[in-house]
Amino acid sequence: MQQGLRVLSQILHHQVPADAALSQHFHKEQSDAHSRNWCIEHIYGFLREGQGIDLLQRHPTLLKTLWVHYLLRHQQISEGLHRHQVDEEFKDTLIPAGSLPAWLEMQVEEQYDDGAENLIKASTRAAEMDLRVNAAKGVSREAVLKQLELQHILAAPTPWSPWGIRLNKHLPINRNALFENGTLEVQDEGSQVVALLANAQSGQTVIDFCAGAGGKTLVLGSQMQSRGRLVAMDVNERRLNNLRPRLKRAGLDNVQTVLLKDEQDPYLSRWQAKADLLLIDAPCSGTGTLRRNPDLKWRLTPESLERLQATQQRILAAASQLVKSGGEMVYATCSLLASENQQQVQAFMDAHPEFSLVPVQSRLQQLGIKLKTTSPWLQLLPSQHGCDGLFVAILRKN
Numbered sequence: 350m351q352q353g354l355r356v357l358s359q360i361l362h363h364q365v366p367a368d369a370a371l372s373q374h375f376h377k378e379q380s381d382a383h384s385r386n387w388c389i390e391h392i393y394g395f396l397r398e399g400q401g402i403d404l405l406q407r408h409p410t411l412l413k414t415l416w417v418h419y420l421l422r423h424q425q426i427s428e429g430l431h432r433h434q435v436d437e438e439f440k441d442t443l444i445p446a447g448s449l450p451a452w453l454e455m456q457v458e459e460q461y462d463d464g465a466e467n468l469i470k471a472s473t474r475a476a477e478m479d480l481r482v483n484a485a486k487g488v489s490r491e492a493v494l495k496q497l498e499l500q501h502i503l504a505a506p507t508p509w510s511p512w513g514i515r516l517n518k519h520l521p522i523n524r525n526a527l528f529e530n531g532t533l534e535v536q537d538e539g540s541q542v543v544a545l546l547a548n549a550q551s552g553q554t555v556i557d558f559c560a561g562a563g564g565k566t567l568v569l570g571s572q573m574q575s576r577g578r579l580v581a582m583d584v585n586e587r588r589l590n591n592l593r594p595r596l597k598r599a600g601l602d603n604v605q606t607v608l609l610k611d612e613q614d615p616y617l618s619r620w621q622a623k624a625d626l627l628l629i630d631a632p633c634s635g636t637g638t639l640r641r642n643p644d645l646k647w648r649l650t651p652e653s654l655e656r657l658q659a660t661q662q663r664i665l666a667a668a669s670q671l672v673k674s675g676g677e678m679v680y681a682t683c684s685l686l687a688s689e690n691q692q693q694v695q696a697f698m699d700a701h702p703e704f705s706l707v708p709v710q711s712r713l714q715q716l717g718i719k720l721k722t723t724s725p726w727l728q729l730l731p732s733q734h735g736c737d738g739l740f741v742a743i744l745r746k747n
């Protein structure tokens with residue numbers, strides 16, 4: 350319990366991302382698998398539920414009380430601590446029931462109306478573990494499912510992505526031969542769908558502008574079957590370095606990685622009007638991934654959201670110049686917020702009339718993905734689609 354408190358203090362008082370705080374903690378303190386799992390499960394559980402965490406900004410000393418309250422609710426402690434003792438500490442503080450900071454909850458409620466409650470609830474549940482079969486390896490999803498069955502791993506096809514597999518529980522799949530030989534990757538089904546919708550083709554020049562560690566680059570590469578040019582760009586060197594071993598495992602040899610200074614990097618001039626396809630998986634609030642990164646919502650502020658929106662606008666304006674006439678630009682985020690999604694695309698089109706929307710529904714049909722959208726873009730939601738909350742719009746340069 351004390352250990353958990355120390356890690357939570359790093360996350361909530363010192364703004365250290367949860368995964369980094371946990372790995373620093375495990376690095377410093379010897380702990381067996383059982384206590385590690387306990388710590389991970391309950392720290393993420395606490396952050397996901399977020400009951401009262403809003404208050405910590407005003408009353409940092411409440412952390413212990415909130416943590417004890419959480420553990421009591423989940424019957425993780427009983428001895429020596431009595432519920433009434435803890436409730437005493439709460440006498441003067443009303444614990445808000447919400448799992449999002451109030452300002453963010455208000456935005457979600459305004460945008461999603463009747464659907465907001467379910468969406469917030471779904472965002473507090475732990476995400477399942479999704480895998481993607483690498484099409485470039487020439488093995489079918491059914492064949493991989495059979496191999497998993499032989500290993501007594503319970504798994505099923507995901508409903509939307511034709512390459513997705515959902516496990517019935519989280520497993521250290523990176524130690525499995527199917528992962529090591531590049532047949533399987535870990536990827537949320539929603540991210541698979543977004544990358545598939547980009548519909549990269551063999552022989553094309555494709556730029557993944559915000560490639561990060563390459564989750565979507567790998568899908569683009571598998572669609573291209575190592576024919577054509579695939580350029581993975583990012584401003585973060587560590588992430589690009591993490592992409593390299595993944596490319597090797599996946600057997601993709603047509604991918605070039607490029608470290609950018611920013612979206613105005615002079616290096617980009619050589620790619621002006623060269624791309625058949627440009628993917629912008631923009632930096633965003635991450636509000637669609639709260640199931641996996643519950644601490645994000647406590648680091649996000651109205652000011653940081655505004656800065657992200659400005660970055661999205663700058664990236665859209667600069668990167669769109671790399672698209673050739675007749676080429677496509679796919680704008681994606683892992684955000685639930687219209688201010689980062691629909692409104693960004695609309696503002697971009699207002700300023701760039703040479704770009705027009707390709708209805709996502711037609712691309713879904715073309716790819717045999719059984720999702721439906723009545724808008725020209727697609728907003729995936731954990732409450733409706735069972736995957737991360739992701740947004741995607743496809744634009745063509747006329």
Ligand SMILES: C[S@@+](CC[C@H](N)C(=O)[O-])C[C@H]1O[C@@H](n2cnc3c(N)ncnc32)[C@H](O)[C@@H]1O
Nearest residue numbers: 559560561563564565583584585612630631632
């Ligand atoms: C949502 S993440 C990308 C995730 C990645 N595409 C994937 O599927 O795994 C956004 C990325 O944008 C990068 N980024 C932030 N500012 C950028 C900029 N000005 N130009 C290019 N990339 C940027 C970040 O470093 C981050 O890796």
